[in-house]
Amino acid sequence: ASSFSFSDHSHRRFNPLTGSWVLCSPHRSKRPWLGQVEEVSNEQLPQHDPQCYLCPGNTRATGARNRSYSGTYVFSNDYAALCVGQPECTTDALESVAGSGASDELFRVVSAHGECKVICLSPRHDLTMPELSTDEICQVVRAWQDVYAELSANPAIRYVQLFENKGAMMGCSNPHPHSQVWALSEVPTEPAKEIESFKAFRDRHAAVDPCACLLCSYVRTEVANVGSESANRVVLQNDSFVALVPFWAVWPLETMIVAKSHVPSIAHLDSVQVQHLAEILQGLTIRYDNVFQCSFPYSMGVHQAPTAGDPDSGCNHLHLHFYPPLLRSATVRKFQVGFEMMAECQRDLTAEQAAARLRAQSPIHYKRAQK
Amino acid sequence: ASSFSFSDHSHRRFNPLTGSWVLCSPHRSKRPWLGQVEEVSNEQLPQHDPQCYLCPGNTRATGARNRSYSGTYVFSNDYAALCVGQPECTTDALESVAGSGASDELFRVVSAHGECKVICLSPRHDLTMPELSTDEICQVVRAWQDVYAELSANPAIRYVQLFENKGAMMGCSNPHPHSQVWALSEVPTEPAKEIESFKAFRDRHAAVDPCACLLCSYVRTEVANVGSESANRVVLQNDSFVALVPFWAVWPLETMIVAKSHVPSIAHLDSVQVQHLAEILQGLTIRYDNVFQCSFPYSMGVHQAPTAGDPDSGCNHLHLHFYPPLLRSATVRKFQVGFEMMAECQRDLTAEQAAARLRAQSPIHYKRAQK
Ligand SMILES: O=P(O)(O)O[C@H]1O[C@H](CO)[C@@H](O)[C@H](O)[C@H]1O
Ligand SMILES: O=P(O)(O)O[C@H]1O[C@H](CO)[C@@H](O)[C@H](O)[C@H]1O
Numbered sequence: 001a002s003s004f005s006f007s008d009h010s011h012r013r014f015n016p017l018t019g020s021w022v023l024c025s026p027h028r029s030k031r032p033w034l035g036q037v038e039e040v041s042n043e044q045l046p047q048h049d050p051q052c053y054l055c056p057g058n059t060r061a062t063g064a065r066n067r068s069y070s071g072t073y074v075f076s077n078d079y080a081a082l083c084v085g086q087p088e089c090t091t092d093a094l095e096s097v098a099g100s101g102a103s104d105e106l107f108r109v110v111s112a113h114g115e116c117k118v119i120c121l122s123p124r125h126d127l128t129m130p131e132l133s134t135d136e137i138c139q140v141v142r143a144w145q146d147v148y149a150e151l152s153a154n155p156a157i158r159y160v161q162l163f164e165n166k167g168a169m170m171g172c173s174n175p176h177p178h179s180q181v182w183a184l185s186e187v188p189t190e191p192a193k194e195i196e197s198f199k200a201f202r203d204r205h206a207a208v209d210p211c212a213c214l215l216c217s218y219v220r221t222e223v224a225n226v227g228s229e230s231a232n233r234v235v236l237q238n239d240s241f242v243a244l245v246p247f248w249a250v251w252p253l254e255t256m257i258v259a260k261s262h263v264p265s266i267a268h269l270d271s272v273q274v275q276h277l278a279e280i281l282q283g284l285t286i287r288y289d290n291v292f293q294c295s296f297p298y299s300m301g302v303h304q305a306p307t308a309g310d311p312d313s314g315c316n317h318l319h320l321h322f323y324p325p326l327l328r329s330a331t332v333r334k335f336q337v338g339f340e341m342m343a344e345c346q347r348d349l350t351a352e353q354a355a356a357r358l359r360a361q362s363p364i365h366y367k368r369a370q371k
Numbered sequence: 372a373s374s375f376s377f378s379d380h381s382h383r384r385f386n387p388l389t390g391s392w393v394l395c396s397p398h399r400s401k402r403p404w405l406g407q408v409e410e411v412s413n414e415q416l417p418q419h420d421p422q423c424y425l426c427p428g429n430t431r432a433t434g435a436r437n438r439s440y441s442g443t444y445v446f447s448n449d450y451a452a453l454c455v456g457q458p459e460c461t462t463d464a465l466e467s468v469a470g471s472g473a474s475d476e477l478f479r480v481v482s483a484h485g486e487c488k489v490i491c492l493s494p495r496h497d498l499t500m501p502e503l504s505t506d507e508i509c510q511v512v513r514a515w516q517d518v519y520a521e522l523s524a525n526p527a528i529r530y531v532q533l534f535e536n537k538g539a540m541m542g543c544s545n546p547h548p549h550s551q552v553w554a555l556s557e558v559p560t561e562p563a564k565e566i567e568s569f570k571a572f573r574d575r576h577a578a579v580d581p582c583a584c585l586l587c588s589y590v591r592t593e594v595a596n597v598g599s600e601s602a603n604r605v606v607l608q609n610d611s612f613v614a615l616v617p618f619w620a621v622w623p624l625e626t627m628i629v630a631k632s633h634v635p636s637i638a639h640l641d642s643v644q645v646q647h648l649a650e651i652l653q654g655l656t657i658r659y660d661n662v663f664q665c666s667f668p669y670s671m672g673v674h675q676a677p678t679a680g681d682p683d684s685g686c687n688h689l690h691l692h693f694y695p696p697l698l699r700s701a702t703v704r705k706f707q708v709g710f711e712m713m714a715e716c717q718r719d720l721t722a723e724q725a726a727a728r729l730r731a732q733s734p735i736h737y738k739r740a741q742k
Contacts, residue, residue: 002458003458003461003464004457004458004459004460004461004464004482005464006464006467006468009457009458009460009482010452010453010454010457010482010483010484010485011460011480011481011482011483012480012481012482012483012557013479013480014479014480016476016477016479020560021559021560023452023453023483023559025452025453027450028450028452030450031432031449031450031544032424032432032544033544034544034545034546035539035542035543035544035545036539036540036542053403061402061403078402079398079399079401079402080396081381081394081396081399081710081717082381082394082396083381086375086380086381087373087374087375087380088375089375089380089382090374090375093374093375093376093377096377096601096602097377097601097602097618097721097723098592098602098618099592099593099595099596099599099602101592101595102592102596102602103588103592105387105572105575106387106585106588106589106592106618107592107618108384108385108387109382109383109384109385110382110383111375111380111381111382111383112381112382112383112394113381114381159714161710161713161714163709163710163713163714164709165706165708165709168406168407169407170706170708170709171406171407171706171707171708171709172406172708173402173403173404173405173406174405174406175405180709180710182710182714184714186383188392188394188714188715189391189392189714189715189716190712190713190714190715191713191714201476204476214477217474217477218477221469221470221472221473221474221477221478222470224470224472225470225473228470230467230468231467231468231469231470231473247468247469247477247478299708299709299712299713300709301709301710301712301713301714302713303713321712321713323712335536335541335542336542337536337541337542337543337670338534338535338536338541338542338551338670338671338672339452339532339534339551339553339672341561341670341672341692341694342532342534342561342562342670342672342673342674342692343530343532343534343553343555343559343560343561343562343672344559344560344561345560346452350468352468
């Protein structure tokens with residue numbers, strides 16, 4: 001009998017941050033693909049598009065006009081999923097949609113309020129993060145810090161979810177590069193799961209180390225694994241951050257940027273750490289674009305502490321998730337559909353294979369290299 | 372101050388089957404869409420495609436040849452994500468990918484085995500479920516029963532996940548209409564969550580009713596709500612099944628087909644119930660195609676009891692989930708991306724609005740009506 005090999009045999013890996021499993025079937029990518037073929041995203045956009053709602057000086061869909069901004073630009077989302085000052089859900093309102101005989105257990109509703117903001121990365125309509133300079137990315141990180149600080153000061157806000165949808169394939173509704181903040185009166189599902197895991201880990205280890213942290217431990221192990229041939233999941237690192245393919249990654253080339261020291265939120269970063277975060281964001285996104293020589297789509301999100309005053313703030317460890325869908329080429333993506341939606345996430349290559357692929361990319365953006 | 376209205380104000384609804392929340396922002400669909408536009412899926416396919424790996428009499432990618440079948444056709448997936456007889460994961464193998472200093476808590480792996488099967492709905496390359504006759508759909512349901520029974524007899528299999536990806540938009544890798552079974556040695560994440568919820572519900576109500584069931588209660592309430600103007604989420608029903616938009620739906624026109632009586636699995640259906648399931652599958656999928664007059668993409672999955680002998684079998688209540696992505700038209704879908712992946716699922720219309728839209732569709736397939 002042959003022995004177990006991670007690159008040949010199906011296995012499930014556990015995600016200790018969310019408590020879920022992923023099925024890894026590394027031989028699956030050999031199957032023929034007669035499915036959907038995406039458009040390649042390397043259309044040349046103009047530097048300024050007069051029709052764009054986000055470009056400097058233009059009028060937005062709702063009639064407001066953008067400043068003629070020259071750096072990052074932050075404004076309130078005109079179609080916010082969350083607003084302030086809406087009425088609370090009453091028992092009568094609930095009864096009208098639940099039906100009169102409905103049990104509270106099966107028909108649970110809370111009203112949700114908050115704020116949504118858009119953060120244009122730069123005035124340039126045509127430049128995504130990997131094409132910006134380190135200084136320009138530093139400005140973006142500082143804009144994220146300012147938005148987090150401003151929203152944290154509002155006692156009605158408990159969580160600030162910062163994210164970016166890059167590329168039409170990831171549902172981005174406007175091609176001008178921008179990140180978003182949706183800030184809520186409650187901690188949403190995914191960060192709430194992570195907070196539970198951070199707390200449980202700390203409690204389990206409290207006798208030995210009262211400051212035990214799941215991601216501090218994880219990052220230590222992964223950095224120590226860098227010399228290993230079979231266990232190296234690190235893509236790149238600097239003094240403050242590491243970019244790695246998590247052991248439990250779901251998306252083909254999923255990565256996580258994790259602070260090396262215990263930093264609860266983006267607001268806690270000093271100017272050197274801001275610079276280091278900008279550098280690693282640039283290095284990682286350049287490698288992403290280089291994989292298939294296209295503008296590499298992904299959803300990115302920052303997970304961090306709930307706003308100041310929250311009792312669970314301290315146990316959080318700042319990290320950024322990147323979920324990119326491309327699998328085989330610039331036009332063939334991985335779908336998390338039938339089995340994945342109904343049963344369990346599934347991937348077609350190992351985390352170690354993905355990390356090796358990303359490490360092999362040049363640190364110079366392919367568009368520059370071509371010049 | 373105005374009062375709370377479900378169709379104007381953001382709220383979160385709780386899914387008692389999985390224990391997660393969904394954010395509902397019913398005013399969001401008014402925002403301008405400059406994002407991805409899909410191809411309309413109403414290309415006319417041939418009845419038999421000589422290049423298709425699934426058509427009768429053709430040779431598959433791996434060289435095997437399909438029977439010249441005339442009804443449903445079941446065969447083993449040539450690129451199975453799960454196989455039988457693979458070696459078990461050893462401590463040494465794990466150490467080689469986790470690294471030597473790795474903690475068991477952060478690097479958890481189990482080997483996964485099982486079987487994957489493909490179930491062609493019919494010999495016709497061009498006919499999806501809504502275009503089949505009720506008799507043909509009965510055959511499909513009986514094929515599902517047979518596969519479930521066969522796999523259940525294997526003591527190494529604990530869960531049989533039956534699903535269908537319909538349409539290229541939902542990652543279907545071959546347009547010949549087919550459903551799939553991925554059967555596993557363990558109960559995967561999503562059904563495992565539901566089983567916990569069924570058990571917890573039963574235990575909470577055991578003093579009053581030892582057979583209390585979450586979905587029995589839920590279906591009773593929803594059927595009673597049919598007369599209500601504001602709380603009617605039922606799309607269609609017959610004596611054995613109801614198709615409804617769950618109160619906690621995530622996808623724009625998501626539905627669930629639920630057995631009206633307490634049926635743990637598809638194997639428990641008698642011939643009348645098989646007929647009724649076929650009728651409701653037909654009625655629901657016809658209405659789906661009629662919404663945008665296109666072949667309506669979705670992922671469908673059957674949730675039911677783990678295989679015979681599993682102690683948790685009895686508490687399960689057979690139901691089918693339909694997760695369709697289309698939102699605004701045949702070419703503009705809903706994306707569950709940035710905020711949804713990082714924070715919480717989000718939808719742009721209420722479950723009640725979705726149900727009303729589906730109920731308003733004709734029970735005659737648009738292609739027939741045009742003739
Ligand atoms: O089985 P298929 O059609 O080859 O592949 C499709 O369904 C599978 C099961 O949901 C997914 O893992 C694949 O990503 C998807 O493309
Ligand atoms: O905010 P946008 O770009 O208009 O919209 C995009 O991101 C949102 C937040 O992830 C999603 O809810 C939308 O489905 C997606 O199309």
